[in-house]
Amino acid sequence: MKPIAELSLGYSDAENYQRRENKDLFNSVFVKNEYLEDLLDPSTFFLIGEKGTGKTAYAVYIANNRYKNTTGQLKYIRETDYVKFVTMKKQEQLDLSDYSAIWKVILLLLLAKDIRGEELSENPFSKTMKMRRLMGVVDDYYQNAFAPEIVNALEFVKDSKISAELVAEALRLGATKSTSTTKNESRFQVNLLFVQRQFEDALRGLKLKNNHVLMIDGIDIRPGKISYEDYLDCIKGLADASWSLNNDYFPSIRDSDGRLRVVLLLRPDIFNSLGFQNASNKVRDNSVLLDWRTTYPSYRSSMLFALADRLLASQQTEFLEKGTAWDHYLPFVIDADNPNRPTDNPFIFFLRYSYSRPRDIVTMLSILRDETRAKLPGAPTTFSKQCLESNDFKSSHSTYLMGGIRDQLAFYYSEDDYETFLKFFTFLDSSWEFSFGSYRDVFSRFKLTSVDHLEAPPEFLGSEGDFLQFLYDTNVLCYKEVDENDKPLFRWCYRERSSANISPKVKLDAEYRIHYGLLKSLNLRRRKLR
Numbered sequence: 001m002k003p004i005a006e007l008s009l010g011y012s013d014a015e016n017y018q019r020r021e022n023k024d025l026f027n028s029v030f031v032k033n034e035y036l037e038d039l040l041d042p043s044t045f046f047l048i049g050e051k052g053t054g055k056t057a058y059a060v061y062i063a064n065n066r067y068k069n070t071t072g073q074l075k076y077i078r079e080t081d082y083v084k085f086v087t088m089k090k091q092e093q094l095d096l097s098d099y100s101a102i103w104k105v106i107l108l109l110l111l112a113k114d115i116r117g118e119e120l121s122e123n124p125f126s127k128t129m130k131m132r133r134l135m136g137v138v139d140d141y142y143q144n145a146f147a148p149e150i151v152n153a154l155e156f157v158k159d160s161k162i163s164a165e166l167v168a169e170a171l172r173l174g175a176t177k178s179t180s181t182t183k184n185e186s187r188f189q190v191n192l193l194f195v196q197r198q199f200e201d202a203l204r205g206l207k208l209k210n211n212h213v214l215m216i217d218g219i220d221i222r223p224g225k226i227s228y229e230d231y232l233d234c235i236k237g238l239a240d241a242s243w244s245l246n247n248d249y250f251p252s253i254r255d256s257d258g259r260l261r262v263v264l265l266l267r268p269d270i271f272n273s274l275g276f277q278n279a280s281n282k283v284r285d286n287s288v289l290l291d292w293r294t295t296y297p298s299y300r301s302s303m304l305f306a307l308a309d310r311l312l313a314s315q316q317t318e319f320l321e322k323g324t325a326w327d328h329y330l331p332f333v334i335d336a337d338n339p340n341r342p343t344d345n346p347f348i349f350f351l352r353y354s355y356s357r358p359r360d361i362v363t364m365l366s367i368l369r370d371e372t373r374a375k376l377p378g379a380p381t382t383f384s385k386q387c388l389e390s391n392d393f394k395s396s397h398s399t400y401l402m403g404g405i406r407d408q409l410a411f412y413y414s415e416d417d418y419e420t421f422l423k424f425f426t427f428l429d430s431s432w433e434f435s436f437g438s439y440r441d442v443f444s445r446f447k448l449t450s451v452d453h454l455e456a457p458p459e460f461l462g463s464e465g466d467f468l469q470f471l472y473d474t475n476v477l478c479y480k481e482v483d484e485n486d487k488p489l490f491r492w493c494y495r496e497r498s499s500a501n502i503s504p505k506v507k508l509d510a511e512y513r514i515h516y517g518l519l520k521s522l523n524l525r526r527r528k529l530r
């Protein structure tokens with residue numbers, strides 16, 4: 001097997017695998033499992049998972065490969081898109097339903113673009129006429145340089161007056177000028193609706209052989225310049241548009257084997273903030289929820305272990321039985337913290353120090369490779385226990401984990417709020433475990449010195465209960481319960497989450513413990529606060 005220095009462990013963000021030169025690498029490391037099949041289900045409209053659980057990875061896999069008669073496109077919402085939306089909102093005095101209408105046209109345009117080519121040539125000509133003419137309009141508008149990105153589609157929408165006229169002309173429908181606006185409608189809205197109808201009509205006429213799925217990513221990133229309210233309006237419009245296309249319009253296309261679908265990639269907290277009605281039904285019936293939980297005793301049959309093992313095995317030229325590559329590269333045991341098991345496989349260390357997410361595992365292996373290269377002389381062929389358990393490894397890993405929490409916070413809050421958040425931990429007297437009573441005491445001292453003087457304290461610091469829930473939501477801490485045999489059970493938000501319980505609640509009046517992986521960054525030790 002390859003020496004450590006030659007291991008290429010890929011990328012920790014799957015966005016990189018969309019580049020042509022990385023496609024083969026990705027296909028060799030990607031682990032196909034039930035989530036991929038679920039994503040192909042015609043009723044899947046949301047792909048939900050915490051940071052680093054593989055949302056982008058699944059979408060990239062579908063976009064890169066024509067998997068089971070499904071062609072996919074993965075598009076990202078970028079900062080420029082939000083900026084355009086906000087400008088348009090001001091210019092045209094738009095409200096939420098306009099946002100939804102705008103998104104509908106964008107989504108239809110992007111889907112239509114994907115259908116051109118082979119699918120059209122196989123359709124009876126009469127059925128495709130309308131689509132050809134429409135796409136002719138799009139080509140003219142962009143002078144044959146339409147790159148199917150949200151930002152470009154948005155331009156077409158923004159110029160709705162021109163685009164509606166071009167569409168009317170091409171379809172010989174007579175100018176839209178003749179349609180009058182009612183009191184509550186603006187010209188912009190009428191034009192937009194007209195364009196939307198034409199696209200809907202054109203798509204309805206087609207007999208598709210393949211399924212076409214449009215996946216939208218990047219929703220979880222709020223650019224610093226855009227206010228939370230503006231951002232939320234924009235993505236609520238997107239959610240509304242895709243829901244309505246998926247539920248009302250696409251199913252109305254009969255006679256076609258291939259189906260159209262839009263899938264949104266979302267973090268659970270953002271899915272919640274969309275304020276859907278019957279949100280829990282939508283999670284159960286229309287979502288894939290990425291969940292990589294396993295237990296220490298059954299780690300070896302887990303998907304997460306398969307992912308780690310595959311990453312190492314994919315580098316080798318020979319075929320390897322499952323688990324061989326892992327056992328080769330990590331040929332040692334670690335101390336168990338359970339009296340029933342004297343030792344553990346090093347994978348348990350990965351589980352203990354991570355949130356059981358693919359990105360954690362990929363990143364830990366990369367850090368370990370770098371540590372091994374830097375610390376061990378010669379050309380090591382395996383990882384060492386000493387490197388895995390070293391302070392340097394734990395520090396780098398801890399920094400990575402805190403980075404994830406910081407990103408998640410940045411979505412709702414400012415950099416200053418993050419700094420305030422960090423101050424809380426300085427009141428813990430370096431301890432990682434505390435009772436509810438101690439927590440209240442710590443929180444009130446923290447509030448007095450670091451929060452009360454703030455002009456606009458962040459919402460998560462509203463009350464001691466709010467903050468505790470916040471620490472739980474971000475997986476900074478868990479609460480402890482005991483089972484009937486007095487065995488401790490550690491309740492983590494990411495482990496309690498399920499489609500029936502998408503935002504788990506922290507228990508008050510319990511004992512709490514901070515995550516292993518964060519101790520280094522937060523300067524805490526494994527001891528209980530008195």
Ligand SMILES: Nc1ncnc2c1ncn2[C@@H]1O[C@H](COP(=O)(O)OP(=O)(O)OP(=O)(O)O)[C@@H](O)[C@H]1O
Nearest residue numbers: 011012013014030031051052053054055056057358
């Ligand atoms: N099924 C899988 N097989 C192999 N690798 C995977 C799989 N799922 C995820 N990964 C790897 O895990 C890492 C994180 O995945 P990804 O970037 O898709 O996470 P994400 O959920 O999109 O995170 P974010 O919310 O930060 O965008 C990537 O390196 C990706 O390649």
Ligand SMILES: [Mg+2]
Nearest residue numbers: 055056057217
């Ligand atoms: Mg992603």
